[in-house]
Amino acid sequence: xxxxxxxxxGQGVTVTKTGETGAFGGELLxxxxxxxxxxxxxxxxxxxxxxxxxxxxxxxxIGYLHTGxxxxxxxxxxxxxxxxxxxxxxxxxxxxxxAYALAVERLxxxxxxxxxxxxRVIMSELTRLSSHLVWMGTSGIELGAMTMxxxxxxxxxxxxxxxEEISGYRMHTSYxxxxxxxxxxxxxxxxxxDKFIGAMPGHVDEYEDLLTMNPIWRSRTMGIGRLPxxxxxxxxxxxxxxxxxxxxxxxxxxxxxSGYEGYEFEVATSDLCxxxxxxxxxxxxxxESVKILRQxxxxxxxxxxxxxxxxxxxPPREELETSMEAVIHHFKLFTEGYSVPPGDVYQAVESGRxxxxxxxxxxxxxxPRRVKFRAASFVNLQPLERMAMNHMVADMVAIIGTADTxxxxxxx
Amino acid sequence: xxxxxxxxxxxxxxGDDWITVAAESAHEALSSLKDEGxxxxxxxxCVDHLADSSREWPRRYELVYQLRNMDTLEQLRVxxxxxxxxxxxxxxxxxxxxxxxxxxETYDMFGIVFENHPDLTRILMPDDWVGHPLRRxxxxxxxxxxxxxxxxxxxxxxDKA
Numbered sequence: 027x028x029x030x031x032x033x034x035x036g037q038g039v040t041v042t043k044t045g046e047t048g049a050f051g052g053e054l055l056x057x058x059x060x061x062x063x064x065x066x067x068x069x070x071x072x073x074x075x076x077x078x079x080x081x082x083x084x085x086x087x088i089g090y091l092h093t094g095x096x097x098x099x100x101x102x103x104x105x106x107x108x109x110x111x112x113x114x115x116x117x118x119x120x121x122x123x124x125a126y127a128l129a130v131e132r133l134x135x136x137x138x139x140x141x142x143x144x145x146r147v148i149m150s151e152l153t154r155l156s157s158h159l160v161w162m163g164t165s166g167i168e169l170g171a172m173t174m175x176x177x178x179x180x181x182x183x184x185x186x187x188x189x190e191e192i193s194g195y196r197m198h199t200s201y202x203x204x205x206x207x208x209x210x211x212x213x214x215x216x217x218x219x220d221k222f223i224g225a226m227p228g229h230v231d232e233y234e235d236l237l238t239m240n241p242i243w244r245s246r247t248m249g250i251g252r253l254p255x256x257x258x259x260x261x262x263x264x265x266x267x268x269x270x271x272x273x274x275x276x277x278x279x280x281x282x283x284s285g286y287e288g289y290e291f292e293v294a295t296s297d298l299c300x301x302x303x304x305x306x307x308x309x310x311x312x313x314e315s316v317k318i319l320r321q322x323x324x325x326x327x328x329x330x331x332x333x334x335x336x337x338x339x340x341p342p343r344e345e346l347e348t349s350m351e352a353v354i355h356h357f358k359l360f361t362e363g364y365s366v367p368p369g370d371v372y373q374a375v376e377s378g379r380x381x382x383x384x385x386x387x388x389x390x391x392x393x394p395r396r397v398k399f400r401a402a403s404f405v406n407l408q409p410l411e412r413m414a415m416n417h418m419v420a421d422m423v424a425i426i427g428t429a430d431t432x433x434x435x436x437x438x
Numbered sequence: 439x440x441x442x443x444x445x446x447x448x449x450x451x452x453g454d455d456w457i458t459v460a461a462e463s464a465h466e467a468l469s470s471l472k473d474e475g476x477x478x479x480x481x482x483x484c485v486d487h488l489a490d491s492s493r494e495w496p497r498r499y500e501l502v503y504q505l506r507n508m509d510t511l512e513q514l515r516v517x518x519x520x521x522x523x524x525x526x527x528x529x530x531x532x533x534x535x536x537x538x539x540x541x542x543e544t545y546d547m548f549g550i551v552f553e554n555h556p557d558l559t560r561i562l563m564p565d566d567w568v569g570h571p572l573r574r575x576x577x578x579x580x581x582x583x584x585x586x587x588x589x590x591x592x593x594x595x596x597d598k599a
Contacts, residue, residue, distance in 0.1 A: 089562040096547075097571055101578045132452045259508070262478060262536030280511055368492035371452040372504055372515065374480070385504070387485050389492040396572075400481040400504075405536050437562055 048077030059419075061090050067164065067426065068433025070407075079418050084411040091437040099397035103363035104130060105204065107394060111384070112198035114399055115435035117157040120149040121377040123202035125384035126397070128283055129373040130204040133366050133388055136338065142206040142331045143285040148219065148322045149192070149201055150284070150375075151315040155226070156185040157378030158308045162233060165305075165427035169246045173236060181229050184222055191215045205339045206332030219323055226316045234309060247301035251413040251425035254299055261409040265380025265402050266311070267429060270304035272297040277376040289318050301428040308430075338364050363392040372400075379403055379430050399438055403431035444470075456515035461501070464518040465528040468503060472533055476505035476514055479534035482541060484548040488574040497521035499550060503530070520550065529555035547572035 046054050054075050061071040069090035075083035095114050099107040111126045112119035124146055131138065138146075159178040166174025186196040192215045193199040193208055201208045237243045253263065258271040268275050276293040278286040294310030296303035332339050340359050341352035368390040374383035380402030387396040406429050413429075414422045444467045447458040459467040482503050487495040497519035505514045520527050529552035531538040541552045542561040549570035552558055560567060569576055 089560075089564070092562040094571060097576075097578060100574075135452075259477065260535060262480075262534075275508065369451045370485075370502075370515075371454055372480070372513075381480070383480065385481065385483065385502070389490045395487075395490060396483075396485045398481065398483045404539065408536060408539055 048080075048082075050078050052078060054082060057419075059422075061087075067431060068436075070426070070431070070433055070436070072410075072422075074419070074422070076419065081414045081417055081419065081422055084414055084422075086407060086410060088407070088433070088436050091433045093434075093438070095438045096397055096399065100394055102394075103392050104366055104394060105359075105363055107397060108200050108203050109198070111399070112200055113434065114401065114438045115377060115379070115382060115403070115432050116197065117160055117432050118153045118377045118379070118382070119198050119200070120146075120153045120202050121375055122382060122384075122399070123200060124150060124284065125373050125375045125382055125399075126386070127202050127204045128375070129371050129384045129386040130366060132371045132373060133369055133386065134204070134338070135367075136205060136333050136335065138206050138333055139330045140285075140327045141210075141329045144322050144326050145207050145211055145331060146202050146284045147286065147289070148211075148319060148326075149199070149207075151318050151322070152185050152188060152219075154378045155312055155315050156182045158312050159185075161308065161378070161427075161430045162237075162305075165424075166237070166243075168423050168427050170242055171237065171240065174233070177229070177232060177236070181226065184218075188215060188218050188222065191218060205335065206330075210331045211326075216323065216326070219319065223316055223319050223323065227313065230309065230312050230316075237305070238309070244302065246421075246424055247305060247428070248298070250301045250417060250421045251428065252300050253409055253413050257409065257412060258299075261412065262405045263380070263409055264405065265376070265378070265430075266294075266304050266307045267380060267406050267409075269293065269295045270307045270428075271299045272303075277374055277381060281374065283373070283375060289321050291315075291318050301424050304428040304430075365390060365392050366394075370396075374400065377402060379432065379435070380406055382435070399435075401435040401438060403429075403433070403435035404438075407431050407436055451515075454513060454515055456517060458517045458519070461518040461520045461527050464501070464503075464516070465530055465533070468505075468516060468530050469533050471505055471514065471516070475507040475509060476512070478506040478508055479530070479537055479540075480504040480506050480513075482530075482537050482544060484544045484550055484572075486548065486572065486574045495519070499525050499548060501527060501544075501550065524549045524551045526551045526553055528553050529558075531555055546570070549573065 048054055054077050057074050057076055059072040059074050061069040071087040073085040074081055095110045098110050108123055111122040115122050159182040163175035163178030189199050190196045192211055193201040253271050255271040255273050258268050272295055274293045274295050279293055291314040294307045296306045336355040340356050345352040346356060366388040368388050370387040372383055372385045374381050382402050383400035385398040386394060389395040413425050444459050444463050445457050446460060449456055485500040487498055487500060499520045501518045501520060503516040527550060529541055531541055539561060541555055544550050545552060545558055546560040546563050547570055
């Protein structure tokens with residue numbers, strides 16, 4: 027190998043031509059894909075070695091959406107760091123809030139009231155639905171089913187309306203916080219949720235009408251991007267990637283949190299191990315999420331939604347006018363914040379993409395020593411080369427799509 | 439169970455089991471833990487204990503490996519403390535394939551050098567970046583906004599970062 031065989035593509039990425047000859051007698055070609063390609067779900071860059079149109083090697087280049095979220099969290103106080111957890115996996119903010127909130131609560135030895143737990147489950151499942159809807163809409167567009175986006179975003183908008191009603195914010199809700207939730211659900215929210223639960227199974231039927239037996243969709247996804255169960259486990263894949271390979275692994279069942287052990291639902295799996303299998307898993311998961319939402323709404327208990335701890339959460343507004351102590355607590359919380367006992371904890375939750383966890387280290391001060399987000403997308407992107415090997419470039423798009431990576435989550 | 443002489447310390451933190459091993463034997467300990475059934479490396483990261491007075495820390499950098507046995511649902515956190523400039527530790531990407539990118543990220547963010555790693559390059563920051571952002575002595579807001587007026591002067595003196 028000489029220096030002339032190496033091409034510097036920029037960004038310090040070098041690709042060495044091996045001088046190999048492809049199966050059709052041509053030379054292997056190195057092609058840059060992205061970062062601003064519409065099908066890369068953000069800014070993902072792939073350096074692909076092609077033999078004709080067959081993919082032979084993929085080198086993902088990530089970091090274009092790196093925003094230093096973990097560094098920012100170290101500079102914020104414990105209750106402020108919630109807002110950055112919204113922003114790494116921007117399609118499932120409440121689930122990320124939940125991982126962080128549960129981790130901090132475990133370090134502090136706090137247990138939230140039952141109503142808060144149920145509200146957390148409701149928000150998590152709504153988020154899972156909206157995340158799957160974005161996935162299905164955009165994957166549909168990539169594979170030529172334009173209509174999907176219109177249908178999916180119609181229902182997603184209803185979910186965003188509900189986010190707005192309960193938290194005042196459509197996307198980055200910061201609704202779930204250490205010690206409980208931001209505010210109690212309004213009667214209007216519960217009304218909207220009830221209507222939504224009633225309508226959603228019919229909508230999922232609509233999506234299935236459009237895709238499940240659609241010959242174009244089937245030929246673009248069946249047998250594409252195979253990931254056998256054993257490989258998926260070895261490569262650390264979680265979420266629909268793992269369940270689409272026939273492994274019934276769901277943290278809500280295996281390691282329940284926030285009261286998930288009390289809900290009846292099935293873990294969706296598919297033995298197809300391909301893109302179509304992952305699609306079936308997500309469709310089934312949407313139906314199961316609706317089931318969980320119905321159970322949660324039916325059992326929503328009355329009571330407070332926050333822990334009764336003035337050292338952790340601010341006192342109610344009316345107390346501030348009559349109690350000096352309340353004013354002091356309020357002042358302390360918003361100037362210094364609360365401290366968390368020294369220690370470290372890892373809390374994993376099941377997001378729409380797999381295991382999104384939060385590893386929190388406290389040194390006993392009012393700011394975290396370290397907050398590490400275990401991002402499902404980051405790990406699920408690594409088997410890409412394994413899945414796309416010997417497929418066409420257009421199939422690679424389908425594979426990136428069904429891996430459902432959120433680049434904000436990959437780069438954090 | 440892994441050889442007891444590898445374990446330096448053990449305990450439970452907020453319900454999570456953990457053990458500490460010597461950094462030199464981290465690879466050996468993790469391989470034997472994998473053989474025991476801890477087949478999933480959930481994540482690998484580092485904690486910088488610079489000026490951390492919550493307790494005595496043997497060394498500045500703490501490497502954290504979170505392992506899981508997917509059959510018995512047991513979890514185990516393995517810690518290893520390293521020091522030096524740059525700190526060195528053996529890569530476990532040959533034992534746990536997902537460690538490949540995690541180690542690149544830890545190298546990028548903390549400057550930990552993983553020996554025998556197949557491709558130890560920066561993963562999130564640009565390749566020409568100076569410094570390791572998640573170290574505690576790297577200031578928040580210490581970097582200059584790209585393409586701003588200060589950026590040019592800063593580029594010529596990268597040691598300021």
